[in-house]
Amino acid sequence: MVLKNRIVKSAMSDSLGDGTGHPTVSQFRLYQRWASGGVAASIIGEVQGQPGFAEKPGNLVLNAAADLDRFQTLAASGRENDAQLWLQLGHAGALSYAPTSCAKGPSALDLPGLSCAALSTDDIAQIPAEFAQTARLAQQAGFGGVQVHAAHGFLLRLVFVAVV
Numbered sequence: 001m002v003l004k005n006r007i008v009k010s011a012m013s014d015s016l017g018d019g020t021g022h023p024t025v026s027q028f029r030l031y032q033r034w035a036s037g038g039v040a041a042s043i044i045g046e047v048q049g050q051p052g053f054a055e056k057p058g059n060l061v062l063n064a065a066a067d068l069d070r071f072q073t074l075a076a077s078g079r080e081n082d083a084q085l086w087l088q089l090g091h092a093g094a095l096s097y098a099p100t101s102c103a104k105g106p107s108a109l110d111l112p113g114l115s116c117a118a119l120s121t122d123d124i125a126q127i128p129a130e131f132a133q134t135a136r137l138a139q140q141a142g143f144g145g146v147q148v149h150a151a152h153g154f155l156l157r158l159v160f161v162a163v164v
């Protein structure tokens with residue numbers, strides 16, 4: 001991927017989704033403004049494949065149940081002025097937002113400020129296909145690329161630590 005300059009707006013979960021996992025007019029405007037301001041690429045943080053492991057209720061959720069038209073409008077807003085708009089694919093694992101999720105990680109944890117149940121081996125086997133499906137839908141909607149989220153405490157980093 002060749003970007004038009006070196007300025008990239010790093011992934012941030014913007015909490016601007018509508019609560020059903022769909023983008024809002026505020027998001028269309030935000031990414032359009034960054035694009036028209038000259039940024040080469042913006043990355044929307046924490047776009048989920050499953051609603052049950054969101055990091056916040058305002059996360060986008062892009063899966064087979066999503067209304068792709070609304071994601072297409074978002075992608076088009078961020079493509080103005082030859083900019084790129086990418087989605088960061090997330091699964092919040094043990095850090096899933098407690099009021100709306102049943103947090104699960106690779107192992108059950110009961111630590112101060114961090115507790116979750118264990119994913120089953122079937123759950124774990126399913127996750128790569130979910131990430132792939134969201135990436136495919138992102139491409140169909142017109143986003144320029146995806147980034148895989150693996151920050152400390154979230155699902156993939158915990159899997160990595162478990163493997164090490």
Ligand SMILES: Cc1cc2nc3c(=O)[nH]c(=O)nc-3n(C[C@H](O)[C@H](O)[C@H](O)COP(=O)(O)O)c2cc1C
Binds near residue numbers: 010014088
């Ligand atoms: C409000 C906010 C939300 C963020 N959300 C994410 C996120 O969803 N995914 C991620 O990988 N990093 C996230 N970050 C981290 C940023 O992408 C970035 O790495 C961090 O702010 C350090 O860069 P800076 O020194 O330029 O601020 C977030 C940061 C902020 C301030």
